[in-house]
Amino acid sequence: MDVTVLGTGAPAGLPRPDCPCAACATALGGDARAATAVLVDGVLLLDLMPGVAFAAARAGHSLGGVRQVLLSHPHDGPAVEVPAGLPQPVRVPDGRELTLLTGHRVRALAMDAGGTGYAVTGPGGRRLLYLPPGSAPAGLTPGAESAGVYDLVFADVMGRPDALARLRAVGAAGPTTDVVAVHLDHDVPPGAEARRRLAAAGARAVPDGTTLTVGAYEEVPDVPRRTLVLGGARSGKSVEAERRLESFPDVLYVATGGSRSGDTEWAARVAAHRERRPGSWQTAETCDLVPLLAKDGPPMLIDCLSLWLTDAMDSVGAWDDAEWASGGERALRERVRELTAAVRATRRTVVTVSNEVGSGIVPATASGRRYRDELGRLNAAFASECEQVLLVVAGQALVLRG
Incomplete structure (x- = not known):
């Protein structure tokens, strides 16, 4: 299962439009981030972002094969245009499961602050978890995630570090889980400071347009003992x-x-x-x-x-x-x-x-x-x-x- 991260920023992006703060002023080049959106195997799109078709094209992908578009949170501000040919975006009710014709299975997870999380299992059995901004999974108990440890987690590590703590507490995230920070905002200066804080949590950030192979070995940051x-x-x-x-x-x-x-x-x-x-x-x-x-x-x-x-x-x-x-x-x-x-x-x-x-x-x-x-x-x-x-x-x- 391959995942292309089309954007990794907060819903307003980074830098925020017209924001004079120091973090936004220095969020340039590889530290500039569009709103978070993730393309799974070219068939499943998690969240929309302005210019999503152009972002996919820059990453070497087309959206022509997308069969499902799922939203994880309400999109405030101007409506995001849905490119021609894409299915109408929807949010799945908590607990509901979808099965795509491609063999991907998606389960909607309840969050504690609004929004919907999505657990995606690929045709080969690899698993990823995608969490919305500012939210953590609600109602998790040990054994609830009976399918085992997620191979890849996309989470708002900076804004809600306790979301990762909850996943670790129930065994849904382990030492080999690749934790990728998304929904990155201007609360933390980008660049070296952001990387340092993420590494302390056992997480990392990737540039917009990065393609990840779920389950492939990644050098998970070592948390200093x-x-x-x-x-x-x-x-x-x-x-x-x-x-x-x-x-x-x-x-x-x-x-x-x-x-x-x-x-x-x-x-x-x-x-x-x-x-x-x-x-x-x-x-x-x-x-x-x-x-x-x-x-x-x-x-x-x-x-x-x-x-x-x-x-x-x-x-x-x-x-x-x-x-x-x-x-x-x-x-x-x-x-x-x-x-x-x-x-x-x-x-x-x-x-x-x-x-x-x-x-x-x-x-x-x-x-x-x-x-x-x-x-x-x-x-x-x-x-x-x-x-x-x-x-x-x-x-x-x-x-x-x-």
């Missing part, structure tokens, strides 16, 4: 860390800050973080990271190392010069070694957040300088055990390693 995200205050480091795991189910969020009785400002910060996270994530408030890293389990997000270090320095009496000199420093070094050894040995996918505090003003107190120095050492030791290290500055992630 251990990632350290550094940044200053309000740099966006926690958002970046959370974004890297949004497309995975059953994430364990480890909050090292704990609770602070009577501190309403801290409680508001914690609540804002919790509200931002997907509802399916679990939360553990602890600084005892070594046992968690030693266990098998779902991906883990640790936020953050700087608060872990504060707790560790408290426990060894690091703020008292005498205690520090008489064994506190040695005890802290041992705790850091235990932590980094656990990171080296862990089999879990781990994303960890830490503060970068060594680039600013020198602290006025000896204890502040001690903390700054120890956090720098901890960050360096932890980073040496990670496949990928990022530095977030003003919301922009710079790849230091990986």
Whole structure:
């Protein structure tokens, strides 16, 4: 089963007409994308786009053999002209199945935010899933997708990463599934930044006009197993860390800050973080990271190392010069070694957040300088055990390693 991706952009395309934003201004050449539409084996067209016949011709195809045109979502704005000779486009009711004379079978899937998803099985048994923009499959349960893992998934990975998480949770998307991002909009800068974010989700983007063979081996992006995200205050480091795991189910969020009785400002910060996270994530408030890293389990997000270090320095009496000199420093070094050894040995996918505090003003107190120095050492030791290290500055992630 061959699939030609005639367009990969949001319904308004990328760049959007008359949009002055930076993402649209830089969406040029291969980063410019027409509205998403997919041609399957030349006989099935999923969604329409302006100029669909010209797009097909540029990709080396004719629409003369199309036997069915299916729409996945309402088309706002000016009506899209249906080229002469094409069947009238329709949306299939949820749960309904169609069988084309060519042997292709199509099943309509319910979505949680409107629109219709389409599961297509080719004559040879290969399977693809096509999801509409801004939606995720509704009502999926383990075993519901009894036909097995999809070979190819087209999804709004940037806008609805949880759609991919739901598919992974029920076994409909696996390590060998080729996940191709479509409905790409201007919410994310195109080019290298878009590719980086997609790779973190185990997905990729392809240029308009690309033809894919369903089931053929593709180099699925490897999701880094251990990632350290550094940044200053309000740099966006926690958002970046959370974004890297949004497309995975059953994430364990480890909050090292704990609770602070009577501190309403801290409680508001914690609540804002919790509200931002997907509802399916679990939360553990602890600084005892070594046992968690030693266990098998779902991906883990640790936020953050700087608060872990504060707790560790408290426990060894690091703020008292005498205690520090008489064994506190040695005890802290041992705790850091235990932590980094656990990171080296862990089999879990781990994303960890830490503060970068060594680039600013020198602290006025000896204890502040001690903390700054120890956090720098901890960050360096932890980073040496990670496949990928990022530095977030003003919301922009710079790849230091990986």
